Amino acid sequence: MSLPPAPLALSLGDPAGIGPELACAAWAARAEHGLPPFLVTHGAGLLREAAARRGLDVPVARIAAPEDAAQVFATALPVLGDADLAYRPGEPDEDGARLALASLTEATALAVSGAAAAVVTGPIAKSELAKIGFAHPGQTEFMAASCGMAPEEAVMMLAGPQLRTVPLTVHCPLSEVPGRITMELILRRVRVVDGAMRRDFALAAPRIALCGLNPHAGENGRMGREEIEVIAPAIAALRAEGIEATGPHPADSLFAPHARGSYDVAVAMYHDQALVPLKALDFDAGVNMTLGLPIIRTSPDHGTAFAIAGTGAANPGATIAAIRMAAEAAVRRAQPSTSSG
Template sequence: MPPAPLAVSLGDPAGIGPELLCRAWLARDEQRLMPFFVVGGAKVLAAAAKACGLDVPINPITEPADAATVFAGGLPVLGALDAEYRPGQPDTSGAKLALHSLQRASDLAASGVAAGVVTAPVSKARLVEVGFAHPGQTEYMAAVCERPVEDAVMMLAGPQLRTVPVTVHCALLQVPALLTAALIEHRTRIVAAALREDFGLENPRIAVAALNPHAGEEGAFGDEESTIIQPALDALTAAEIDVTGPHPADALFAPRARQNYDAAICMYHDQALIPLKALDFDAGVNVTLGLPIVRTSPDHGTAFDIAGKGIADAGATIAALKMAGEIATRRAAS
């Protein structure tokens, strides 16, 4: 039996999410996408399609399982909650819709009714205004699954690179204090397991970036490499995980270096996201590892400035849907 359809959260209705979901539905056959449905926002989606000149019929459904039946004829939408479509003008009603959509889509994935959840871009600032109490959607997924936040590992994956930040949504000043050998080891173990089980890599190779310039230059620029990162590497090597480092981050993402690993573990948010977005911005996927549910998201934001203008690239949204379908299928077959 094929997996159940994917649940998709609408994202902020004032952003580019709705139009990109419409474009993804139009590419369903060419990209061989698994059937998916959007939670809420039928009116928003129809208006976004019209604004961008897209012919996308909206098919309301009452049960997630109905998505597979109607997917070929229109974009399935579950639920009646909606908002006005005001591209580039985020407001409270839109944030409430985005939060409801995220919560329902995640719950459907957690209950197994959906094969996974794909989350469209949200404005964290707007969500906080309507009661969202998490640093980001990755941390929210951990809460949905009732898992420690350390278990929810953010991987940014594109055609040319996979990166994982050990510390995520925090000030750069806080990073050295948050880094521990135990945290690096824990998250790297999750990455190694996911590369095998979700991505089908039999013997994954993992490179670990240094925190400081020149990997600390033997202590001249900091000692975190020897006191924190190296002990984690020693423990991982003892566990027969193919890991190398700490590598100076300024050379780790060069073309020749990327041939030597399947994923790079980075010490902080921008160390991981800058190279991924520089190389794979229009095809980058944020995938959450370490949880019992499948969750992916396009690795870009709401882009309020171009919403509704028909110029946003749907590549990352399509890639997120495709990756979620592939992981769900692999898990169902295991």
């Protein structure tokens, strides 16, 4: 892998979850997976304890500036920042939430300033962060605000070796989904997806498949009219702009093996329509990537897993995949000429 122009910044996630141990596991596997230099923001002592609990030999080195990460990465896990806690896996609390927020804030600031080529976020506990006044629905919205953007300008994509999916609507009750699906929303989000596929994945003409909302994509209006009245007109408008959008496709067949080769990313109408197939296919290598931002942000597509934190059972595959995807996107952004071919 070519090296990004700066180190990546990893946030801890909730320190009682599996984020810290997986950051250590990723560093321990850096040579095997060809990972570029990265640093972790805050939690040096906690990381040492997490590595020891997992049985990993991970020296941790505090650094004074992000540019120092490359010098120490070969022999130690670089950590920037002094905030820390004792390691208490499986015991989330408000002190842990404060450390998680400090780590997230610092890592994001590094990416916004350009001192980090990308940010890779560890899994957080939204309920714990809410207790300390975190007002955002999740890290995606926090990222958008940190970049001076409205929440709706950030688009969540789930990506694995076999599939990429984007939920059109995300964290809302299923009963609200039909009312939220508008032509404007489809146009705005698919334009972001198209641009990101070109910029960060070097696809010259991204193929974007849109799911229907209803069973059998509405079956010509017999099972709902959203496909006829909203989704199909939006697809026609996108195609008129030169975006290679197709659909609406029945979601029950779009993710079958014979269909997945016909598109580069699928846009689903709601959260589970996008996440169920991705997690079924690529759970241990799934990455959450935020599209539409001036910075690169990825995250492993799993939660804090408090129940197994500190046991050594957590698989680092998704964290490693998130680091690789962020690094590859950073290299492409540093070489704009490659994004058109």
